Amino acid sequence: MLFIIxxxxxxxxxxxxxxxxxxxxxxxxxxxxDKELLAAQITRVLNNLTEEKQKIVRLKFWAHxxxxxxxEYLNKSEAVVRKSYYNTLLALKNRLx
Numbered sequence: 001m002l003f004i005i006x007x008x009x010x011x012x013x014x015x016x017x018x019x020x021x022x023x024x025x026x027x028x029x030x031x032x033x034d035k036e037l038l039a040a041q042i043t044r045v046l047n048n049l050t051e052e053k054q055k056i057v058r059l060k061f062w063a064h065x066x067x068x069x070x071x072e073y074l075n076k077s078e079a080v081v082r083k084s085y086y087n088t089l090l091a092l093k094n095r096l097x
Contacts, residue, residue, distance in 0.1 A: 038096075041096060042092075042096065045092055045095050045096060046092070049088065049092075052074065052084070053084060053088045055074065056070060056074070056081060056084055056085050056088065057085070057088060057089075059073065060085060067081050067082045067085070070085075
């Protein structure tokens, strides 16, 4: 669910800070353990990605850079970064099922 929230926020181009995410994650005591477990699963999956894919995801979600900025930073084309990003999200989604 947390991963789906990330995707929805990104697709809508709404910027959410980690404070806002933590606030959402901590509402109510119901499911706290489930949320922590899911966060741990996401972290494990992200840590298994290649270094470049990790950078792309971190720069997109946490640094709030657009694809053009990420491409410039990584010295890659915008199309390559965009494709890698969406392929990575799909792979992450499938691994978390």
